[in-house]
Amino acid sequence: MNTQSMKLIFLGPPGAGKGTISKMVTERLGLPQISTGDMFRAAVKEKTELGLKVQSILAAGGLVPDELTIAIVKERLSWPDVRQSYILDGFPRTIAQADALAEFSELDAAVDFEVKDDLILFRLTGRRVCRSCGAIYHMVTKPPKVEGVCDICGGELYVRNDDKEETVKARLSAYHLETEPLIGYYNKKNVLLTIDGSPDAETVYNAFISKIGHFLKK
């Protein structure tokens, strides 16, 4: 597959696996990943000006204003490492963001990872993250050997602020209201590729690789 020139966006609800699959693609195929969620979380952690602005929005599960989000993505897309290829994970999330993106970049595919709401709730509310090394666990499907302790580094496991049940529900409603319309938007532009995001990550990754190869040859 020619990954030299492959500009992709990953769509789908929170917890659909966009971050996991894009990290696998980055590790295995070398495509740079741009995650607006990671950028915002880093800003919050470092208490930058941006972080202070978005902190309460992230904690409530809402969307950061378009103007702010578009500006940071536009700046990031001007870097040389993403001139030919990238995966945009979690951007665009509104029609206004998609319109803005169309002005400053061309896309090869919009990949939609489909997962039902009840599975999203199960996945996110059971998720535990290591405070020290960032490793991800799930209380039912991938529990640590000792409760609350990371198998890899012994660090403390915690629930991400926005993985609390009420916040996950707010993130899901923001998704249905603001982001789901992008599926029709990209379908009309003939760049939509749909993947079932409900199986395990390796199965989803393999489905993605085989479908994207065919899709880009069309």
Ligand code: AMP
């Ligand atoms: P994620 O890790 O992609 O689920 O993003 C975490 C949070 O960051 C979201 O719940 C939003 O508050 C914010 N966020 C990430 N990407 C965007 C975006 N494209 N537009 C607005 N807010 C965003």
